Amino acid sequence: MESKLVECVPNISEGRDLEKIARIVDVVEAIDGCTVLGVEPDHDYHRTVITFAGEPDAVMNGAVALIEASILELDMRQHKGEHPRMGVVDVCPFVPLRNTTMEECADLARQTVHIVNQRHDVPLFLYGAAASRPERTVLSHLRKGEYEQFQARLSGGDTIHTDHTRMPDLGATEWTETVAKSGGITVGARPILVAYNVNVDERGAKVSKKIGSIVRSSGRLLKSDGGGKVRSRGMLTSVQGMGVPVDELGISQVSMNLLDVDACPLHVAFKTCESLAADHDVSLCGSEVVGLVPLQAMLDAGLFFDPEASDDRTLVTAAMDGLGLNHHHRFDPHEHIIEWALNSEVKP
Amino acid sequence: MESKLVECVPNISEGRDLEKIARIVDVVEAIDGCTVLGVEPDHDYHRTVITFAGEPDAVMNGAVALIEASILELDMRQHKGEHPRMGVVDVCPFVPLRNTTMEECADLARQTVHIVNQRHDVPLFLYGAAASRPERTVLSHLRKGEYEQFQARLSGGDTIHTDHTRMPDLGATEWTETVAKSGGITVGARPILVAYNVNVDERGAKVSKKIGSIVRSSGRLLKSDGGGKVRSRGMLTSVQGMGVPVDELGISQVSMNLLDVDACPLHVAFKTCESLAADHDVSLCGSEVVGLVPLQAMLDAGLFFDPEASDDRTLVTAAMDGLGLNHHHRFDPHEHIIEWALNSEVKP
Known part of the structure; x- marks a missing residue:
């Protein structure tokens, strides 16, 4: 049987500074077994879609490295773009390509936020097949209010969220300098698109x-x-x-x-x-x-x-x-x- | 709770002789509790759609009476029309209207063919929710070859049917004068249309x-x-x-x-x-x-x-x-x- 193959398609909140984008992509390239297949920055969206693939563990390591690099390089306090977003890695889906199941990809998403949480105190959300409850499945529902209303959302202020979608699955639950910089990061699993x-x-x-x-x-x-x-x-x-x-x-x-x-x-x-x-x-x-x-x-x-x-x-x-x-x-x-x-x- | 209500919409293979049609409708009208709601003869189709309703037992008695009257009045050997058909009562569906289930209507269909079979030696088919196997659910599949190929179908001759759809569920399995006159009669249950x-x-x-x-x-x-x-x-x-x-x-x-x-x-x-x-x-x-x-x-x-x-x-x-x-x-x-x-x- 051919090896297992998983794709990861993170969208980062930087579409203009090509050097920053290159530095973030480089850390993924550096992971053994991760192959970067596409980097598509969009100036107006101020957002870049990065696509990489490989065996499950390699891709998970790539996702962790990308999220860490984005937390380091990017700052949501400076970010304005046309695409809705809530954090530096606005969404990071794992996609089963070959000999893997959706549930395996959901596990990769859960492991990813677990590892990131051990190293950074940022709000981490799970969506898609990795969602912790049905109301949290759809990214656009989790993202409602975007970065601009995220402080009020975490601080118990006025929010359009119900208790089921308001708080992160893991990580920071209070507004700090770190959180102001990172925003909320959403990781999950979905079918190929x-x-x-x-x-x-x-x-x-x-x-x-x-x-x-x-x-x-x-x-x-x-x-x-x-x-x-x-x-x-x-x-x-x-x-x-x-x-x-x-x-x-x-x-x-x-x-x-x-x-x-x-x-x-x-x-x-x-x-x-x-x-x-x-x-x-x-x-x-x-x-x-x-x-x-x-x-x-x-x-x-x-x-x-x-x-x-x-x-x-x-x-x-x-x-x-x-x-x-x-x-x-x-x-x-x-x-x-x-x-x-x-x-x-x-x-x- | 309001009384149970079932509709029955038999299609008979007579659309031109209005006196014959009236005699067949009359036997339904005569059944206590059966209300005839519509009689729509079509000359080109040579077919009449009759609609009646009432409580389940009354409607079943109406269906039995209509099938018996049609066997008596009609003769498939004389029948040519534009609509596909296989017998004098080409189709007779029971439809759940109020406080009844599809399964109850399927039971009415099974009881109907059982009673008809005790009195007449004609080929009886069940379709829709009353079908005896999935391949027999769709009327047009059961009816393939129509009246014209029905003799060969019963007599083991060339037929487009598989063993799953070829023979009736009940009643005559050989070509007789009675069968030549009646053709195949199909009774069943379906949702309202x-x-x-x-x-x-x-x-x-x-x-x-x-x-x-x-x-x-x-x-x-x-x-x-x-x-x-x-x-x-x-x-x-x-x-x-x-x-x-x-x-x-x-x-x-x-x-x-x-x-x-x-x-x-x-x-x-x-x-x-x-x-x-x-x-x-x-x-x-x-x-x-x-x-x-x-x-x-x-x-x-x-x-x-x-x-x-x-x-x-x-x-x-x-x-x-x-x-x-x-x-x-x-x-x-x-x-x-x-x-x-x-x-x-x-x-x-």
């Missing part, structure tokens, strides 16, 4: 906005004049999505997060958008995988576009062609497919 | 066909050039639907069966179609309830359109207005709402 955008051949985003609200799993909000509200569901399962203009390319995109790529494969998302665009006499012009995608998702898409194909390379090519991954964007399978990226990285 | 059509203000059915394939639960079939096939799901739960032109009114309809009106209430179906029609700059012009609807479904819709309303009458009026049930069609709550129709019928 594929960021996938379908290109719609239109200027503006009139059609892609319509498609986005038809395909996203939460569907459309329906209101009556009398104030009644109800939702339909969307055509795709476990998908967040919305239509956005992409002015520099003169197109729009249906921008999606595939939260469960088994439940909604790439080709189902693509072909559903294609079918809905055709309702408006509009064509697609390829699609874009942002970041990493599991090999199996590419093989599944390849088999849909070329049911005769059998070997991995032919299937991946069929998927790239069928989804038009190089139409407006660039898809290098050795960078974007997790398993292949790992092999490329670890060879030298 | 609401036939609901939303009116789209367009000639032809260009937009309503698009909406139909977005809202129906089975969604759209997506194909690749290479021959791959996959389905998305639809925006509505437990709904069959399609777009059809209604030339005599100069409109089209999204014609739906709401198979579980709790999972997809009337107002959700209506507002979802409205939202999707607006994507194409097309308006709705009311909607149509065909046959009967449970009071609760109307109250739920009423509360959506008028959250301030409290009494049943105001809520029903709000639902009728909000859904536009009298825009192109006619909705009399004392005929269309099951509970009110029963009260109107049983009073005199």
Whole structure:
């Protein structure tokens, strides 16, 4: 059996100072068995998404090192960005990739906060599959009030939180200089997420906005004049999505997060958008995988576009062609497919 | 607690000879406690949908009487119509309406075929919640090959059926004169079904066909050039639907069966179609309830359109207005709402 493989995708609250970001990434690179697969700083969000993978223990050591480096390097008192956040490592999910279970990843999250807690007196939260109770599963619920209301939240002041979500799972429960600097740090476990955008051949985003609200799993909000509200569901399962203009390319995109790529494969998302665009006499012009995608998702898409194909390379090519991954964007399978990226990285 | 209430909706294979139909309906009317709520013959289908309701035992006696009368009156050897069918009573479902469970209705179906079997040597099938195994749940699966291939099916000839669906649950297993006349009779239990059509203000059915394939639960079939096939799901739960032109009114309809009106209430179906029609700059012009609807479904819709309303009458009026049930069609709550129709019928 192939070795166990876990991914970790921390989001740190620094998207502008590239030297600081590099120093934080370096400590992960230095951990034996940790392979950094992606570093994506966003200036407006003032936030960087870092992706690394490896065997479970190595990845956990990488996560601990990253959190410690972020506590050292970053200061929430200086931080303003467009993305909601509560602390220097705003979220740090472990993701099962191969031969590991969600429960193993939840254990890694619990061990991570345990180790961090022995060394730093900061507020530590667990979310996702590692959550200590159902109300604490969703990150955006735990993060309500953000950094700005965190002092009141810890100090027993006015807060929008109930007793079930207010306090950290572990670590500091009082407002100190250390806590003011770190904010709250949230670690957890979740299934793999594929960021996938379908290109719609239109200027503006009139059609892609319509498609986005038809395909996203939460569907459309329906209101009556009398104030009644109800939702339909969307055509795709476990998908967040919305239509956005992409002015520099003169197109729009249906921008999606595939939260469960088994439940909604790439080709189902693509072909559903294609079918809905055709309702408006509009064509697609390829699609874009942002970041990493599991090999199996590419093989599944390849088999849909070329049911005769059998070997991995032919299937991946069929998927790239069928989804038009190089139409407006660039898809290098050795960078974007997790398993292949790992092999490329670890060879030298 | 109010009395138990069960509905029975047999479909008989006679849609043209109104005297024969009347004689069959009469035997149901004659059963003490059975109230006939609807008789809808269809000439092209050569099929009539009969709806009656009452307490469980009365309704079961009504079903037995109807099946016996149909065996006597009808002859499958003469029958040609557009609707698929296998026997004189093509399907006879019991539906739990009030203070009864699906399992009680499945028991009524089993008792019904047991009694019929004591008096007539005809092939009897059980379906839906009364099915004897999962492969036999869906009527259209049991009915495959229809009347025309029924002799071969019983006689061990060529058949598309597996051993799991080929033979009746009870009764005749050989081809006789009686069986040639009756065909196969299928009895079962299913949840209540609401036939609901939303009116789209367009000639032809260009937009309503698009909406139909977005809202129906089975969604759209997506194909690749290479021959791959996959389905998305639809925006509505437990709904069959399609777009059809209604030339005599100069409109089209999204014609739906709401198979579980709790999972997809009337107002959700209506507002979802409205939202999707607006994507194409097309308006709705009311909607149509065909046959009967449970009071609760109307109250739920009423509360959506008028959250301030409290009494049943105001809520029903709000639902009728909000859904536009009298825009192109006619909705009399004392005929269309099951509970009110029963009260109107049983009073005199």
